[in-house]
Structure formats: structure tokens, C-alpha cells
Amino acid sequence: MWQRSHKCSLEEEKKLELRLGPPGEEDSYNEKSMKNVKKERDESQPSCTNLTNKSQKRNATSPVVGWPPIRSCRKNIASGSSSKPLTESQHVGQEKVATSNKPISNSGKDLFVKINMDGVPIGRKVDINAYDSYEKLSSAVDDLFRGLLEAEINLSDNNKQEEDKGIMMKGSLIGSGEYTLVYEDNEGDKMLVGDVPWHMFVSTVKRVRVSKSSDLPAFNPGSKKD
Amino acid sequence: MMCKSKKKKDSKHETNFMNSSSAFPDEVLERVLSMVKSRKDRSSVSLVCKEWYNAERWSRKNVFIGNCYSVTPEILTRRFPNIRSVTLKGKPRFSDFNLVPANWGADIHPWLVVFAEKYPFLEELKLKRMFVTDESLEFLAFSFPNFKALSLLSCDGFSTDGLAAVATYCKNLTELDIQENGIDDKNGNWLSCFPESFTSLEVLNFANLNNDVNFDALEKLVGRCKSLKTLKVNKSITLEQLQRLLVRAPQLCELGTGSFSQELTCQQHSELKRAFNNCKSLHTLSGLWVASTQYLEVLYPACTNLTFLNFSYAPLDSEDLSKLLVHCPNLRRLWVVDTVEDKGLEAVGTYCPLLEELRVFPADPFDEGVAHGVTESGFIAVSEGCRKLHYVLYFCRQMTNAAVATVVQNCPDFTHFRLCIMTPGQPDYLTDEPMDEAFGAVVKNCTKLQRLAVSGSLTDLTFEYIGRHAKNLETLSVAFAGSSDWGMQCVLYGCPKLRKLEIRDSPFGNAALFSGLGKYESMRSLWMSDCKVTMNGCRFVAQERPRLNVEVINEEGGDDSRAERVYIYRSVAGPRRDAPPFVLTL
Numbered sequence: 001m002w003q004r005s006h007k008c009s010l011e012e013e014k015k016l017e018l019r020l021g022p023p024g025e026e027d028s029y030n031e032k033s034m035k036n037v038k039k040e041r042d043e044s045q046p047s048c049t050n051l052t053n054k055s056q057k058r059n060a061t062s063p064v065v066g067w068p069p070i071r072s073c074r075k076n077i078a079s080g081s082s083s084k085p086l087t088e089s090q091h092v093g094q095e096k097v098a099t100s101n102k103p104i105s106n107s108g109k110d111l112f113v114k115i116n117m118d119g120v121p122i123g124r125k126v127d128i129n130a131y132d133s134y135e136k137l138s139s140a141v142d143d144l145f146r147g148l149l150e151a152e153i154n155l156s157d158n159n160k161q162e163e164d165k166g167i168m169m170k171g172s173l174i175g176s177g178e179y180t181l182v183y184e185d186n187e188g189d190k191m192l193v194g195d196v197p198w199h200m201f202v203s204t205v206k207r208v209r210v211s212k213s214s215d216l217p218a219f220n221p222g223s224k225k226d
Numbered sequence: 227m228m229c230k231s232k233k234k235k236d237s238k239h240e241t242n243f244m245n246s247s248s249a250f251p252d253e254v255l256e257r258v259l260s261m262v263k264s265r266k267d268r269s270s271v272s273l274v275c276k277e278w279y280n281a282e283r284w285s286r287k288n289v290f291i292g293n294c295y296s297v298t299p300e301i302l303t304r305r306f307p308n309i310r311s312v313t314l315k316g317k318p319r320f321s322d323f324n325l326v327p328a329n330w331g332a333d334i335h336p337w338l339v340v341f342a343e344k345y346p347f348l349e350e351l352k353l354k355r356m357f358v359t360d361e362s363l364e365f366l367a368f369s370f371p372n373f374k375a376l377s378l379l380s381c382d383g384f385s386t387d388g389l390a391a392v393a394t395y396c397k398n399l400t401e402l403d404i405q406e407n408g409i410d411d412k413n414g415n416w417l418s419c420f421p422e423s424f425t426s427l428e429v430l431n432f433a434n435l436n437n438d439v440n441f442d443a444l445e446k447l448v449g450r451c452k453s454l455k456t457l458k459v460n461k462s463i464t465l466e467q468l469q470r471l472l473v474r475a476p477q478l479c480e481l482g483t484g485s486f487s488q489e490l491t492c493q494q495h496s497e498l499k500r501a502f503n504n505c506k507s508l509h510t511l512s513g514l515w516v517a518s519t520q521y522l523e524v525l526y527p528a529c530t531n532l533t534f535l536n537f538s539y540a541p542l543d544s545e546d547l548s549k550l551l552v553h554c555p556n557l558r559r560l561w562v563v564d565t566v567e568d569k570g571l572e573a574v575g576t577y578c579p580l581l582e583e584l585r586v587f588p589a590d591p592f593d594e595g596v597a598h599g600v601t602e603s604g605f606i607a608v609s610e611g612c613r614k615l616h617y618v619l620y621f622c623r624q625m626t627n628a629a630v631a632t633v634v635q636n637c638p639d640f641t642h643f644r645l646c647i648m649t650p651g652q653p654d655y656l657t658d659e660p661m662d663e664a665f666g667a668v669v670k671n672c673t674k675l676q677r678l679a680v681s682g683s684l685t686d687l688t689f690e691y692i693g694r695h696a697k698n699l700e701t702l703s704v705a706f707a708g709s710s711d712w713g714m715q716c717v718l719y720g721c722p723k724l725r726k727l728e729i730r731d732s733p734f735g736n737a738a739l740f741s742g743l744g745k746y747e748s749m750r751s752l753w754m755s756d757c758k759v760t761m762n763g764c765r766f767v768a769q770e771r772p773r774l775n776v777e778v779i780n781e782e783g784g785d786d787s788r789a790e791r792v793y794i795y796r797s798v799a800g801p802r803r804d805a806p807p808f809v810l811t812l
Contacts, residue, residue, distance in 0.1 A: 066323030068591045068648045073406045077589050
């Protein structure tokens with residue numbers, strides 16, 4: 001997904017990015033709009049003693065492609081397992097940005113998140129950082145749960161149905177559309193997997209669920225969310 | 227290779243040579259010239275006269291090509307028949323930040339094919355931002371029997387299979403340096419491919435690879451390579467394993483530790499400390515991906531002679547850093563993460579008076595929570611204690627004009643000043659004014675400035691200052707800055723030594739572009755993305771300057787008249803023949 005973003009226009013890409021500031025900030029040439037954005041910032045105080053009233057939360061401008069200028073291998077060095085406890089400001093989430101068509105070696109850490117599936121009482125954990133695209137995650141999740149689901153189904157007593165279901169299990173759970181991947185992000189919201197660039201997903205995902213598509217409210221997988 | 231330096235040899239010597247050139251054998255001239263190492267000097271030498279040009283080209287062993295498309299391998303090998311070492315840089319620098327689409331080019335393979343024929347004795351290849359496939363690495367391993375040193379920085383296109391080929395077939399390898407590449411990290415098996423008879427390794431850096439390597443193979447390799455001077459392992463290596471490696475290689479000068487975290491017994495702890503104590507030659511330390519506080523003290527014995535500490539992957543806090551720096555009085559270069567905060571930087575100023583270079587990287591560049599990191603206070607603190615500072619890369623979330631002015635008053639010797647205020651277009655947070663005066667102070671005070679990266683809210687005034695004062699400036703990076711064409715014009719008219727100009731998201735258009743027409747051939751390259759330049763403007767430049775390659779990268783669905791990404795560079799190779807469809811050569 002992230003690799004394909006290069007084919008969209010940069011403007012389209014900017015519109016797809018998560019924006020935390022007020023709308024109407026797209027024009028990056030307009031210094032005045034930048035100033036307006038600064039004034040609209042939240043004036044609440046962070047705990048850091050070096051900051052004053054005027055320097056506040058960084059959510060005033062949206063994430064821009066390639067900014068700040070950090071190579072992808074340097075992204076997210078926040079400590080995940082040091083002996084000191086994490087401060088609130090430090091992200092545990094990981095980011096990966098592809099610079100070529102090939103998967104990228106990520107110098108970040110393991111990012112294990114819980115993944116539960118409808119109909120399967122025991123959940124699993126996946127290391128999101130072991131993948132660098134939605135496709136790979138999707139197929140890994142397929143592999144993970146297909147076995148479990150078959151085990152669940154085999155507990156049922158109808159042999160004929162077992163056979164049929166066994167055959168059905170050979171196909172992809174998610175690719176077939178019967179199941180949909182959703183996730184809970186760092187704000188506690190339930191989101192559809194696949195809307196945002198991969199690295200953004202990785203940095204905000206907290207847990208994942210494989211939901212039966214028929215159980216979800218009616219929307220088209222792949223439709224854009226705001 | 228292509229730069230025309232104005233330096234001439236002392237005219238007195240020139241006269242002597244002219245008089246006795248017939249009595250002066252070429253071999254002697256070549257021998258003397260082979261001692262001339264600096265690129266610029268060799269360029270000057272080649273311009274003196276025909277004899278010197280020839281002597282220089284025959285005696286040249288190393289060549290540096292800053293833009294792989296500025297010349298062809300055929301032209302290169304024709305001029306320099308005896309090259310042993312090639313350094314090649316490929317993609318524009320902004321490709322590191324995803325501003326250049328994949329498959330843009332800079333493929334090393336056509337070069338290797340020509341080198342295999344013309345430089346079969348090639349020993350060294352240093353590549354930066356090139357596209358390198360496994361096939362190319364295999365080809366390299368088979369084509370050059372004397373091959374010694376491979377360095378890949380910020381390259382992409384290859385996997386660990388390619389490394390395996392190099393390890394297996396390069397019998398004389400002394401250096402394998404794999405840094406920060408877009409590598410398909412399949413597994414760690416490549417390390418086990420070094421044959422048991424192989425002992426020549428001097429430099430091994432695989433710090434940025436993720437997968438486990440066979441530790442047994444690594445330990446044996448380190449044990450039998452007695453000349454090993456640089457070893458940078460990846461984070462799969464534990465403290466215990468590190469100790470075993472250090473015991474086998476106490477002669478190391480540069481060490482990249484592994485993750486530096488593990489539960490150690492008391493005995494293991496003291497063994498590790500002893501191992502570090504025995505490394506008397508250590509001057510460079512890096513790694514420490516997950517440094518556990520309680521183990522940092524094992525480093526203290528090795529710190530006295532340290533000149534370069536690269537903790538840019540180690541999220542230390544101010545306390546840990548301070549305790550360590552007490553033991554590092556000889557530090558010249560320090561790279562840290564902004565988790566050290568201002569307090570950590572105060573320690574830098576206190577304990578490292580000889581510091582020349584500081585780089586502070588952000589732990590969380592996209593932090594959406596409460597802001598932390600370093601501020602203007604830390605910057606000032608370092609400048610007060612480290613008067614010899616000449617290189618800074620500083621990522622921060624707030625800055626003031628006054629602070630920068632203080633810093634450059636304390637440290638007027640800056641040659642490289644790269645300040646990144648992470649929110650685009652952010653003004654002085656105390657006065658709410660643009661950051662013009664900050665960079666004005668930099669260029670006025672730092673007369674030796676060669677490289678400058680600007681950020682924050684900037685008007686054309688910044689560029690007026692740059693054009694007026696930055697007379698030694700060679701590289702300028704601009705993002706989200708300026709008010710009109712005038713800004714860019716000031717720089718193009720005012721900076722005589724400008725070689726590389728990269729600009730993104732700034733309101734410079736065709737008028738600005740045209741004002742550099744007289745200059746671009748003396749520069750390596752110009753990059754402009756998301757500015758106001760149009761396709762017609764670029765076409766005009768291409769027409770007026772046939773010796774420049776004017777390339778535009780436009781995304782599908784974009785506005786056809788706007789030139790979204792423009793890359794202009796001088797070249798004797800003519801237009802690219804390998805350009806992908808999205809690169810339009812005008």
C-alpha cells in the first residue's frame with residue numbers, strides 16, 4: 001500500500017494522511033495559514049519544564065511526506081524494553097516506510113499485538129513488525145487462524161458439513177471477503193484495516209480483530225474514511 | 227572528477243617544469259603525482275598541461291563520482307585506466323525521505339559490467355543511494371578476484387542473499403560495511419558463508435540488519451581475523467555474546483555493540499567489564515539499541531580514549547548519558563537521540579570540551595503526544611562548553627532567533643549547520659517572528675560554512691542573508707521556506723561555491739529557476755519539489771543549457787503544467803537512457 005502511494009499525486013496523498021489540525025491547512029506555501037495554525041494550538045501545559053506557554057502539542061500540522069527528514073531505519077527509536085519506565089510521550093508503536101519495492105529491514109523492535117477472531121475463544125499475538133504490508137499481514141493472519149477455525153469446526157458433530165467447511169477453509173479467510181480485519185487504534189477507536197499507509201497503521205494499532213464481515217455494519221471494504 | 231578547480235600550482239614550479247619537461251621522465255612525474263591524494267588537487271593537476279593531464283590520469287587509483295548520471299562508465303574507464311577504488315553516489319538525497327519513487331534508477335549493474343572488463347583489478351566499491359541487486363553482488367563477487375572492500379550506504383534492491391555471495395566468493399575481502407540500506411533481510415545465513423580459510427577481514431558492519439546470525443560462525447570468524455579493526459554487530463547479539471567477541475578481538479578500534487541488554491550474573495558482568503577494559507585501542511563506539519542502565523558502566527573503562535560515540539539508536543536518558551560522558555573527556559563526535567533532553571546536552575557541554583560534532587536525532591519524529599526532546603537551552607548549553615563545535619545536526623521542536631545567535635557567537639567555526647525545527651514553518655516560539663535572524667546570524671558569524679540546512683518560518687530575508695554572507699557555502703537544503711522567487715535568486719546570485727541545492731515545498735517558480743541558468747553547470751545538482759516551477763520553465767532551461775539534464779518526475783493525475791519534482795544536473799553523459807516512464811527528460 002505504501003509503495004503504491006507514490007503513484008497517487010502528492011496532493012491526494014496529503015489528503016489521505018491523518019490530520020489532527022483544523023481543516024483548511026493544505027496550502028503549505030501560505031505562511032499566514034501556518035501562523036493561524038499556531039494560534040489555534042492547544043495552550044495546555046506539558047509537564048516538561050523547558051517548554052513555555054507558546055510551544056504546545058505538535059498536532060498543529062499534519063504529517064507530511066518525507067518530513068522530518070529522517071531515514072526510515074532511524075524512525076522510532078523509542079525504548080521498548082529499557083529498565084526505565086516509558087514516559088507518556090514515547091511511542092511504543094513502530095513505523096516502517098518503504099523506500100523501494102523490496103521489504104525494508106526495520107531497526108525497530110517487535111510489536112506484538114493481540115489478535116482475536118470471531119468464533120475462536122483463545123486469541124493469538126502477532127508481531128506486526130514482522131510484516132511490511134497489509135497483504136503480508138493478511139495472509140499471516142489467515143494462516144494463523146485457519147488452523148484454529150478448522151479445529152473449532154471439527155468439534156461440531158456433522159461430518160459432511162466438516163468436509164465442506166474443510167474445503168472452504170483452504171481458501172483465504174480474509175481474501176474471500178467472509179472475514180474482515182479491524183483494529184483498535186491508540187485512541188480506542190475501532191478502525192478498518194487498510195485505510196492508512198502501512199507505517200501509520202503500525203504506529204497506531206493496539207489490537208486486531210478478525211471479524212465476520214456479516215457482523216459488521218454495512219460499509220464497503222476499501223471505502224475511504226475521513 | 228568533473229569539477230574545474232581554479233587552483234593552480236605555484237607558478238615558479240610550473241616554469242621549472244616547462245623548461246625541463248623533456249628531461250623529466252613521465253614515470254617520475256607519475257610517481258610524484260601518485261602522492262597527491264586530494265580530489266581537488268588532482269583536478270588542478272590535470273589542468274596544468276597535457277603531460278600532467280596524462281600523468282595524472284595514469285596514476286589515479288581512486289575516483290569519486292558524486293552523481294552517477296554525470297558521466298558514463300565508458301568515459302570514466304577511457305580517461306582513467308588504473309582505478310582500484312570507485313565511490314559512486316546515485317539518487318538525489320531526498321530519496322532517503324521517500325520523495326523519489328521506487329525504480330528511479332542509479333543501477334550499479336551497467337557500471338559493474340564495464341568495470342569487469344576495464345578494471346579487473348578493482349579492489350574497492352563504495353556506493354551511496356544506488357540500486358544494487360543480488361545479481362549485481364554475485365557478478366561483483368565473481369568478476370573481481372582482488373576485490374577487498376564493499377561499502378553500501380542507503381542503497382536498496384538487494385537481499386541478504388547478495389551478501390552471502392560476497393562472503394562466499396570474495397577471497398580477499400577486507401571490508402564489508404552494510405549501513406542503513408533498504409535491504410530484504412531474509413536471514414542471517416550470509417555470515418556463515420565466510421569460508422573457514424578466510425582470515426582477511428578488517429571491517430565488518432552489519433549493525434542495521436535484523437536477523438540472527440549464527441553466533442558460533444561469527445565467533446570463529448572474529449577469532450581468526452586477526453586484523454579485524456571494526457566490528458559492528460546487530461541487535462541480535464547479547465551482552466554475553468559480546469563479551470566472547472571482545473575477548474577474541476581486543477585489538478578492535480571501532481565497536482558496534484549488540485542490543486546491550488540481557489540479564490547478567492555478577493560474574494558475567496565483571497567479565498564483560500574486564501573485556502572492555504582490555505580493549506585499549508577502542509576509539510569509536512556505537513549500537514546499544516536497548517541499553518539497560520545497569521550495564522552502561524561496563525563501558526566506562528573503554529571510554530577514556532573514545533573519540534566518536536554513536537548512540538543514535540540508543541534512547542538513553544539524561545542521567546545515563548551524563549554518567550557515561552564523565553568518562554569521555556576526549557570525545558570529538560557525539561550522536562545521540564533527543565531522549566537525553568536538554569539536561570543530557572548540558573552534560574555534553576560540561577564533560578566534552580573537545581567536541582567537534584554533535585548530532586541529535588528525534589526519538590519520535592511523528593510524536594502526537596506531549597512534546598519532549600531537546601530545545602534551544604540544550605543547544606546553548608553545548609555551545610558554551612564545546613567551543614570547537616563545527617558540525618551540528620539538531621532536530622528540535624522549538625527554537626528562538628536569540629538562541630541560535632548565541633550558539634554561533636560561542637562557536638563561530640561551524641562548517642556544517644543543519645537545524646531541523648520539526649514542525650514546518652514554525653516561527654521563533656518566544657517572539658512569534660520568523661527565524662530569519664537565526665540563520666542570518668549563522669551566515670554572518672560562520673565564515674567557513676560549507677553546508678546549511680534551514681527550517682522554521684523563513685521569509686526571503688533568510689536567503690538575502692545567505693546570498694550576502696555565505697561565500698563558502700556548497701550545500702543548501704531548504705524546506706517550507708521563503709516568500710517569493712527573490713529568495714532563491716539571492717542564493718543563486720550570491721553563493722559562488724554553491725554545488726548542491728535541494729528545495730522542497732517552497733514558493734519558488736520559473737523566475738527563480740531561470741536566475742540560475744548561468745550557474746547550474748558549475749553545480750552538481752539542483753532539486754526542486756512541490757515548488758512553483760512549471761513544465762514550460764523546465765523546458766526553457768533544457769533548451770538553453772544542453773549540457774544539463776533536466777528531469778521532471780510527475781505523478782499520474784497531477785497537473786500537467788506544474789513540474790512537481792525537478793532534478794537538474796550537469797552531465798557529460800547526455801540524457802539518461804535508462805529513465806523509467808515517470809521520469810521525463812526535457
